Amino acid sequence: MTADTATSTDTPADPLISALTAQARAAAHGTPAPCRCATTPLAVRPDATVIRHAGTVAKAHAPDTDPAALALRVTTATRLPDVLLPPLTPAPAPPRDPHGRLVTLWPYGAPVDRDDPDAAPWEAVATLLARLHRTPVPAGLPPMRGPAKAARALDRLHAALRATPHGPARPAARPVLAAWAALPAWAGAGAPMPGPAALCHGDLHLGQLVRHPAPGGPWRLIDVDDLGAGVPAWDLARPAAWYACGLLPPAEWTRFLTAYRRAGGPAVPADGDPWPALDVPARALTVQTAALAITKALAAGRPLDEVEQALADACARMPSAPAHPPRREPGIPG
Amino acid sequence: MQCPKCHAPMHTYNRNGVQIEQCSGCRGIFLDYGELEALTRLEAQWSQPAPPPPPAPQAYPAAAPPAPAWGAPHGGHHGDHGHYGHHRHKSFGHMLFSS
Numbered sequence: 001m002t003a004d005t006a007t008s009t010d011t012p013a014d015p016l017i018s019a020l021t022a023q024a025r026a027a028a029h030g031t032p033a034p035c036r037c038a039t040t041p042l043a044v045r046p047d048a049t050v051i052r053h054a055g056t057v058a059k060a061h062a063p064d065t066d067p068a069a070l071a072l073r074v075t076t077a078t079r080l081p082d083v084l085l086p087p088l089t090p091a092p093a094p095p096r097d098p099h100g101r102l103v104t105l106w107p108y109g110a111p112v113d114r115d116d117p118d119a120a121p122w123e124a125v126a127t128l129l130a131r132l133h134r135t136p137v138p139a140g141l142p143p144m145r146g147p148a149k150a151a152r153a154l155d156r157l158h159a160a161l162r163a164t165p166h167g168p169a170r171p172a173a174r175p176v177l178a179a180w181a182a183l184p185a186w187a188g189a190g191a192p193m194p195g196p197a198a199l200c201h202g203d204l205h206l207g208q209l210v211r212h213p214a215p216g217g218p219w220r221l222i223d224v225d226d227l228g229a230g231v232p233a234w235d236l237a238r239p240a241a242w243y244a245c246g247l248l249p250p251a252e253w254t255r256f257l258t259a260y261r262r263a264g265g266p267a268v269p270a271d272g273d274p275w276p277a278l279d280v281p282a283r284a285l286t287v288q289t290a291a292l293a294i295t296k297a298l299a300a301g302r303p304l305d306e307v308e309q310a311l312a313d314a315c316a317r318m319p320s321a322p323a324h325p326p327r328r329e330p331g332i333p334g
Numbered sequence: 335m336q337c338p339k340c341h342a343p344m345h346t347y348n349r350n351g352v353q354i355e356q357c358s359g360c361r362g363i364f365l366d367y368g369e370l371e372a373l374t375r376l377e378a379q380w381s382q383p384a385p386p387p388p389p390a391p392q393a394y395p396a397a398a399p400p401a402p403a404w405g406a407p408h409g410g411h412h413g414d415h416g417h418y419g420h421h422r423h424k425s426f427g428h429m430l431f432s433s
Contacts, residue, residue: 112431114427115347115358115427116347118348119347205430205432206430207432242425242430243399244404244405248430273400274400278402279402282402283404292433311429313406317403317404317405320403321402321403321404322403
């Protein structure tokens with residue numbers, strides 16, 4: 001269910017991978033008995049380990065995941081199968097792996113081709129987001145975690161700067177920290193999000209889309225870990241930031257924005273300048289992405305590459321750029 | 335399909351309406367019957383108006399959509415159309431797929 005890149009850190013002896021494989025195998029074949037199907041790690045990161053076995057994907061969630069919140073998020077996916085990939089186990093009680101991490105099981109879906117920008121499904125992702133944002137927020141669902149993750153990225157950058165007193169990427173950090181300091185508190189989860197809350201994905205990027213059933217089924221959104229109530233413009237803010245930083249061509253940004261508006265998405269006004277609604281979230285995601293890039297570059301002792309530098313350059317321009325005036329009415333247009 | 339040279343899987347791409355297969359291993363390109371002629375025609379169309387930028391740009395809307403004041407200059411001061419072609423592939427596979 002994920003499109004994250006496989007990393008090479010897994011070994012057959014990794015107990016977490018073995019435990020996930022056993023669960024996925026049981027779900028795929030009805031028995032945990034050994035079989036000849038390959039197990040492929042799809043993502044091995046501190047905050048998630050994801051493997052695929054035959055047509056089943058097993059995900060071990062981050063160690064600090066709140067079980068009740070995850071259950072509500074997974075249940076939301078079960079109830080919105082036209083937008084979110086539904087889980088195999090309609091968990092309210094996901095099983096725990098031997099390390100105490102919560103595990104969920106999903107059908108495999110075919111990801112977006114990273115090597116083919118022309119094939120990126122901009123209209124499909126925009127339409128799915130509009131549908132998600134128009135769905136009433138399920139009772140009890142926690143806040144969307146986008147702002148909390150932005151704050152965590154800045155925490156990581158501070159830690160990396162403390163740990164790495166020298167390094168070619170250090171000078172890029174100052175404008176990123178300054179741009180972060182100028183953002184309103186809600187952008188870093190320091191205050192409640194403004195406006196009426198919509199149901200949000202919380203971590204949208206092109207790795208969060210799969211076709212199910214693979215290879216030609218309809219596109220669905222995956223990864224409900226950050227799903228919740230909040231400012232829907234946050235879900236548009238990564239493409240908006242990529243466009244603003246010169247990483248996404250205008251024609252592709254226009255396709256995405258136009259499709260979102262056609263589908264009645266509430267995050268931006270139906271016409272006119274969308275930037276009053278997008279400005280703060282797009283600044284926040286530019287800062288977040290730049291912070292993570294500098295953190296990685298510091299750890300590797302390398303300078304920023306040109307794509308990463310484009311994000312840091314945008315942060316440097318932020319203080320002198322006037323903020324788009326906030327909308328006068330707190331109501332969401334459309 | 336598999337690459338006839340190195341046997342790695344080949345992926346299909348659409349370039350200006352022409353389907354081409356590229357090998358994920360050696361990056362070799364396989365053209366079906368008539369596709370070379372189609373590419374040659376497209377190249378001729380590009381070379382008729384003044385000198386074309388090396389990576390064929392997408393057709394942009396007449397006016398660029400609004401962008402924030404802190405954004406990168408779009409088609410302005412640095413305004414070579416090659417800017418996107420230059421960044422596009424790298425940023426697409428690298429930046430547009432991660433948290």
